[in-house]
Amino acid sequence: MSxxxxxxxxxxxxxxxxxxxxxxxxxxxNDDDLLAIGAIDSEAFLELMLLLEQEFGVEIDLLEIDPQNxxxxxxxxxxxxxxxx
Amino acid sequence: MxxxxxxxxxxxALSVAKLINQSAIGKISCLLTNETDGLLISECQKNSIxxxxxxxxxxxxxxxxxEKIDWLLCINTAKIIPSRIIKFFPNHCLNFHPGRLPDYxxxxxxxxxxxxxESKFSVSIHALDERIDAxxxxxxxxxxxxxxxxxxxxxxxxIRNGVSLFxxxxxxILSGFDLQYxxxxxxxxxxxxxxxxxxxxxxxxxxxxxxxDFVRAGNYYPLQSPTYTAQAFLGSSVKPIxxxxxxxxxxxxxxxxxxxxxxxxxxxxxxxxxxxxxYGQKVILKKTFNDGKLMTSSDWSSLTGxxxxxxx
Numbered sequence: 001m002s003x004x005x006x007x008x009x010x011x012x013x014x015x016x017x018x019x020x021x022x023x024x025x026x027x028x029x030n031d032d033d034l035l036a037i038g039a040i041d042s043e044a045f046l047e048l049m050l051l052l053e054q055e056f057g058v059e060i061d062l063l064e065i066d067p068q069n070x071x072x073x074x075x076x077x078x079x080x081x082x083x084x085x
Numbered sequence: 086m087x088x089x090x091x092x093x094x095x096x097x098a099l100s101v102a103k104l105i106n107q108s109a110i111g112k113i114s115c116l117l118t119n120e121t122d123g124l125l126i127s128e129c130q131k132n133s134i135x136x137x138x139x140x141x142x143x144x145x146x147x148x149x150x151x152e153k154i155d156w157l158l159c160i161n162t163a164k165i166i167p168s169r170i171i172k173f174f175p176n177h178c179l180n181f182h183p184g185r186l187p188d189y190x191x192x193x194x195x196x197x198x199x200x201x202x203e204s205k206f207s208v209s210i211h212a213l214d215e216r217i218d219a220x221x222x223x224x225x226x227x228x229x230x231x232x233x234x235x236x237x238x239x240x241x242x243x244i245r246n247g248v249s250l251f252x253x254x255x256x257x258i259l260s261g262f263d264l265q266y267x268x269x270x271x272x273x274x275x276x277x278x279x280x281x282x283x284x285x286x287x288x289x290x291x292x293x294x295x296x297x298d299f300v301r302a303g304n305y306y307p308l309q310s311p312t313y314t315a316q317a318f319l320g321s322s323v324k325p326i327x328x329x330x331x332x333x334x335x336x337x338x339x340x341x342x343x344x345x346x347x348x349x350x351x352x353x354x355x356x357x358x359x360x361x362x363x364y365g366q367k368v369i370l371k372k373t374f375n376d377g378k379l380m381t382s383s384d385w386s387s388l389t390g391x392x393x394x395x396x397x
Contacts, residue, residue: 021122035307042308046244047096047124063231063238068307 008077011055012048019044030073045070052076058083086110087259088153092117092139093160097181099125100248101160101255106132108259115149117141119162139164156258159213160251163192168215176266178213179223181251183243186211186225187269190218191277193312195239198230199302202294206230206239208247210254212266217276221266226250235304285313286325289347293333293366300331319350319358320389322375330372334359353391355382 001009009030016025016039025039034040040048049060049070058080060070065083069075089105091098091113098118102125105111113134120126129136141148142164151173159166159180171178184194185207198206207227212220226246230239257264285303287296300315306329316325345351345361352359357370357380373380375388386392 015124018127019123021126042305042311043095044123045308046241047099049241050096050245050248051124061238062241063234067237071307 004081005077008052008056008080009073011052012073012076015048015051016040019047030077031075032073033071034073035071052080056080056084086112087155088112088114089156089158090115090117090149090154091158091160092142092164092166093158093162093181094119094125095161095244096124097244097248097251098160098162099128101158101251102128102134104252104255105259111255111259114154117145117164142166142170145170157213158251158255161247165217166213171213171215176212176221176264179210179254180213180218180220181247182209182211182218183240183247184218185209185227186218186222187271187274189277190274192279193282194277195243196236196282196302196310196312197277199234199236199239200295200298202298204230206243208243208250210250211269219269219271219274221268223264223266224250224254233301235301235306236310237305237308240305279312282312285316287315287317287328289317289360290363292364293362293368296362296368297331297333300328304329317348317370319348319360320385322388324376326370326380327374328370328372329374331368331370334367334369350389350391353382353385353389357382358385358389358391 013025028037028039035045053060060079060083065079069079087110089111091102102113102116105113106128113129113132116129116134116136117139118125118136119139126136137148139162145151154174155177157170157174157178161181166178184190185198186209189198195206205227207225209222209225211218211222214220228242228246254264287299289296291299303310303313303315305314315328317328319326347362349361350358351361351367354369357373359367359369362368375384
């Protein structure tokens, strides 16, 4: 796993902790579907995308990117890497 | 010091709250929100801002001294503000509307813009008055609707543009800039209500383009649409088939010459079935789900009894 992937993972997990108000998160893997396991809802998904844009200086355009590729931490890392090019 | 009262939710309210909290001359006196946890709550807790539920608006005078508030900001909220509260803040009560005014007032208007075949849309910030989304416009920002925009992708554009537009307006207020108010031409007003947006069934009497637009406006996949996701009963399906993507069929010839009525399946292609719609036009359903499972051409084959390109 690259430093970049680790940074994305840390950012997403920190977001999930802060947005859930929990001290720690239930265990899940980086390829789990965050919507399916209930870690985020629709509002939180869009909020997370905007925060990722600000944090990583990229545009995550849901017209160009299949949102299905953004529902797991691995998918988000891969997408951000491909947007940066 | 300028005192703000924020009624709002989500990242639009969070971004405005952060801007005010960072400024030397702005202060959030109180937040009314539907949220119980999340970034907006922690931002306000961090800055010792009192937080109440949105329903507290009905007893706002008991919570705080309204005379001490300079601006009331409504950001990403569907809460109706009582007129007695609005009267406390003449021209100092702003609302973010994720839609173009005056012709797209009300709820979920971005989905209606797609359904209506618009190629451009806007978000607006306007003064609140007693009528919904009818106050003078303070700022607006336009952006294109792409031919393949979905309800979800257009909503993302609305939020992204709305966040930066509201930040711009708050920046002006904090800099002491006098806002300009442009009254709406209310003869052009059209208001959309939630009840108008809930019927998910595809009306096959519409034109092919209208059906394609109806389908993409309802597409929030993989998220939950706030209104409808297009659906249809086709073949032997006993449950509705969910339709996420459809396309106009430009060239199609029926070999047996039998007349078909809107809603009839004409053939089965690898992408999905071709359906007769209004005005003799045809659509192809490209991305469909049955019982939560993405349908393949063989699923369609067993549902309809058709084989690929088997025109009946």
